[in-house]
Amino acid sequence: MALLELNDLRVSLEDGTEIVKGVDLDVSPGEIHALMGPNGSGKSSLAYALMGHPAYEITGGEALFDGQDVSEMGADKRAQAGLFLAFQYPHAIPGVTVTSFLRSAINAIRKARAGGEDDPVPIPEFRKELLEAMEHLKIPRELAQRYLNDGFSGGEKKRVEILQMAMLKPRIAVLDETDSGLDIDALRIVANGVRELVGPETGALVITHYQRILNHIKPDFVHVFVDGRIVEEGGPELAHKLEEEGYEAFLPEGAEA
């Protein structure tokens, strides 16, 4: 059984509109999956629903994390269990520094894993790890003392999302268009960072529009997502084919990409 298992998953908005229309997908540690699809096909909605955003309700099928139905868990519980979402549009938290936010998040997760007992990360250990991770992702040190995403450039936000992934060490990470907004060097640094974070303990689902990031990340599986469904699956070669031919072949008759 895969760590993240989606069976005929359906997601609707509060007004009842169905956005995700039956998705089957398995993601395990050690694997990188790419999810590619046209604008508005429902990729972010799928990601939000997995993470537990209240506006995206699971209305059919199931999403299992480590065998447990996530629909019964709040976003905090899912994160504590090891699910992570790198946001397409990360939110600003004025007045809260990156450092203090990260420490609180790590401590919340550690507390949950210690059965509800406080188990704060020793500060020297935290500092060392944070500085190493920032160095690795080429994030300037002063960003750690800035308020989370407050006035960050698009690229800074995306890097800090991956910094969070590096610090929180999830078991499955969903990355929603982490590549958009990154310059060429940043793309390489971030993509290599993600590649290194994936291993025996961690798997990833990478949502993207572009082949570029996949050159660095090297997915094991590529899924084509159109109108709320996975319509084609294959290996890395499928991404190349999409890059050349677009989504036209996968769209319903008469529709335009």
Place this chain on the structure above:
Amino acid sequence: MRKFRLKSLEYFQARPLPAWGGDLTGIDFDNIFYYIRPTEKQASSWEDLPPDIKNTWDKLGIPEAEKKYLAGVGAQYESEVVYHKLKEDLEAQGVLFLDMDSGLREHEELVKEYFGKIIPQNDNKFAALNSAVWSGGSFIYVPPGVKVEMPLQAYFRINAENMGQFERTLIIVDEGAYVHYVEGCTAPVYSSDSLHSAVVEIIVKPGARCRYTTIQNWSNNVYNLVTKRAVAYENATMEWVDANLGSKLTMKYPAIWLMGEGAHGEVLSIAFGGKDQHLDAGGKAVHYAPHTSSIITSKSISKDGGRASYRGLLEVAKGAVGSKSKVVCDALILDEDSRSDTYPYIRIDESNVDIGHEATVSKIGEEQLFYLMSRGLSEAEASAMVVSGFVEPITKELPLEYAVEMNRLIQLQMEGSVG
């Protein structure tokens, strides 16, 4: 002093309750003990404190910094300063830090020159009451040019049921001197309503600077009606940092009268109104001299049907040319039942001035909460984080230990609610 008290009592009885601000009709003036003496004499060292008082302090969890600086602490326990010892180096510098009663006894001339001059006994009903029945509080004098490096701290608390606390503080910062006074207030829970009505008068002489920091967390049945006013002379700076949590009703507007050219004043105010609480807080800046400047920053939070209002006065007198003032008030409303209001009173009699006023009202966004929860924080922790961030421009001005304390208080306030 006896005449002063009697006259004040007349003023108190003659004045009606203020009709603005909050609901004061719940105060039963006949049912408040005006003076309770907890121990017979003042303790002069930590060891001399009676064990039950020490225990209460331990339970309050006085911050480490507090303990470290205990040698400089004046603490008020049931209306009487029981513990008061001046740091030796302060003494050597000629700094006076005493309880008000001793101050009056030992430095009568100095006290008489200023006592009741900044806030006249008939200033308002509650200042009159305080003037009539005051006991305890702090008296501080910093001689010219002396810069007191560590904050002088005092812990105030009310302990007996139905007890009004009417402390009276007078701070004189002489020319070119500096002092930071920190007042922390926490109170246990009582069975009936309690009144706290303090008067704080501060004189900041030319070129001097004074900062007065308050973190107040009264229990939910306390009426907290405090009059605080400072006068700042040429090129002096006065800063009020005022964080208000708890109480049933708080009405408090620290004021700065800018009397000398180039004087500068700042008020940083936080008000957190929870269930059944009404916090009416803000600040006043009165510009009487040319080229004076003031900044009032207010952050209010309301939650669980609580009310937090900003009430401020900005006044520029004729002749105060080139004066500048900026008022920023931000409100954060945590749910539909809660309420926030802004009452900015502005009176400008001089045309050559630069005045700015900004106000924002916001709600905690679902998106922000979801973002934080997706990192493993519970809903209460996530909201507490957003609130801490909201007040950060003010908490960053607090001594580190108090900033930590403040965030802990916010967390406690947030925890009760969720679900």
